[in-house]
Structure formats: C-alpha cells, structure tokens
Amino acid sequence: MNHKYIATQRASALEWAKHVLTNQGFLFENPIEVVREMPWSTVYRIPSSKGNLYLKLAAKPFAIETILLPYLSRYYPALLPxxxxxxxxxxAIIMSDSGEPLRTILQKKYQVNLAMKAIDHYATIQIGMIAHVDELLTLGVLDWRLSILPNLYLDLLAQKEALMHDGLTADEIERLIKMQPKGLQLCRELAHVNLHAKGTI
Known part of the structure; x- marks a missing residue:
C-alpha cells in the first residue's frame, strides 16, 4: 500500500470537495471528520449549512463506483444516494445525507423486514440493469456474469504466489483448482433459471 499516494489523494479530494460545495452555495459549520475507514473506501462527514454531506473515496480497484453510481441513479433515484x-x-463522490446506514440499524437490533427490503431493492436494480449490460460494460464495469465466473475463478487461482502470500497452501490451491468443474456446473444451473413449478419444492 502506497501511504504517500493515499495521503495525497485524500488531501486533493478534500480540497476538491470544499471547492465544489462552496460553488454550490454550501457553508461549512464544523470540521470535516472521517466516519468510516475500510480497505475499500474512506467516508468523510461534511457538516454544512444545508445538513450533513458525505465524501466517499474509493480504493483504486473500486473506483468504477464514481462512474457507476450516477449512471444507476438515473434509473433508480429513489433507491440510491x-x-x-x-x-x-x-x-471521489460527494453525496447528500440519506439517513442512518442500514448496517448501523441492524447492529442495534436485527430487523428481518429491513434486511429483506434492502435485498429486494438490490435485486430490483440488478434485474433492471439486465437490459443495459452493454452500456455497463462500456462504462468499464467488470464482466462477472455467471458464464464468465468459472474462467475468472481459474485466473484467480493461477496467481499462486499472491494466494500463498495471503495464507493459502499449495495443496489448498490445487484442491480449489480441482473444484472448478463443480463451480462451472453450478454457474450453468443458476444461469438456466429453472424456477418453475416442477423445479421447486
């Protein structure tokens, strides 16, 4: 991890956010603070004269989110920030406050209905985007469709040195490689969507 690069990116993103929001008429009321820091993203809360705003910085492997989220919001504005x-x-993405994160709510008290509602919204977006696959690929979204996954699985396992560095043994990697045909079969079954009356119990 290049800590110098990350520090520079964060400083540049914060300056950019302040500039953009000032031009949009926002006044800052309190210091900007980190509210979540994970390997895949860092989120800052920006208190302003018009309520809390959030600056999200994605790690490089997830940078497509800055392009994907505005695209999806065109179709599902009520389901996305x-x-x-x-x-x-x-x-970097600047978003308005969308309320308390679901994770925080469920950690206080797990509510099945809320979790199911979130899954339903997620599925709605996924199903709706089936008709826009070509556009998504043009945007740069990775192609992880079921028909592609078995080959991606093998590509991952071919990176033996990296996998062993992460803790897998050579024997475990070989066992995973031998499981690829089973994975291929499962992907084909899922892609077939054989969910009719005779295919369910």
Missing part, C-alpha cells in the same frame, strides 16, 4: 458531484480521477 443523491450524488452532488463526482471526480473519477480522485475516485
């Missing part, structure tokens, strides 16, 4: 601005070069 409102995007105020994006900067793909900095992997």
């Amino acid at each position: 409102h995007v105020l601005a994006t900067n793909p070069e900095l992997h």
Whole structure:
C-alpha cells in the first residue's frame, strides 16, 4: 500500500470537495471528520449549512463506483444516494445525507423486514440493469456474469504466489483448482433459471 499516494489523494479530494460545495452555495459549520475507514473506501462527514454531506473515496480497484453510481441513479433515484458531484480521477463522490446506514440499524437490533427490503431493492436494480449490460460494460464495469465466473475463478487461482502470500497452501490451491468443474456446473444451473413449478419444492 502506497501511504504517500493515499495521503495525497485524500488531501486533493478534500480540497476538491470544499471547492465544489462552496460553488454550490454550501457553508461549512464544523470540521470535516472521517466516519468510516475500510480497505475499500474512506467516508468523510461534511457538516454544512444545508445538513450533513458525505465524501466517499474509493480504493483504486473500486473506483468504477464514481462512474457507476450516477449512471444507476438515473434509473433508480429513489433507491440510491443523491450524488452532488463526482471526480473519477480522485475516485471521489460527494453525496447528500440519506439517513442512518442500514448496517448501523441492524447492529442495534436485527430487523428481518429491513434486511429483506434492502435485498429486494438490490435485486430490483440488478434485474433492471439486465437490459443495459452493454452500456455497463462500456462504462468499464467488470464482466462477472455467471458464464464468465468459472474462467475468472481459474485466473484467480493461477496467481499462486499472491494466494500463498495471503495464507493459502499449495495443496489448498490445487484442491480449489480441482473444484472448478463443480463451480462451472453450478454457474450453468443458476444461469438456466429453472424456477418453475416442477423445479421447486
């Protein structure tokens, strides 16, 4: 991990966010603070005269989110955060406050109905985007369709040195390679969508 690069990216993103929001008429009321820091993203809360705003910085492997989220929001604005601005070069997105995160709510008290509702919304977007696959691929979204997954699985297992560095043994890798045909079979079965009256119990 290049810590110098990350520090530079964060400083540049914060300056960019302040500039963009100032031009949009926002006034800052309190210091900007980190509210979540994970390997795949860092989220800052920006208190303003018009409520809390959030700056999300995605790690490089997930930078497509800065392009994908505004695209999806065109079709499902009620199901996704409102995007105020994006900067793909900095992997940065500024969003308005969408309320308390589901994870926080479920950690306090797990509510099955809320979890199911979130899954339903997620499925709605996925199913709706089936008709836009070519556009998504043009945007740069990775092709992880079921027909592609078995080959991606083998590509991953071919990176033996990296996998062993992460803790897998050579024997475990070989066992996983031998499981590829089973994975291929499962992907074909799922892609077939054989969910009719005779195919369910």
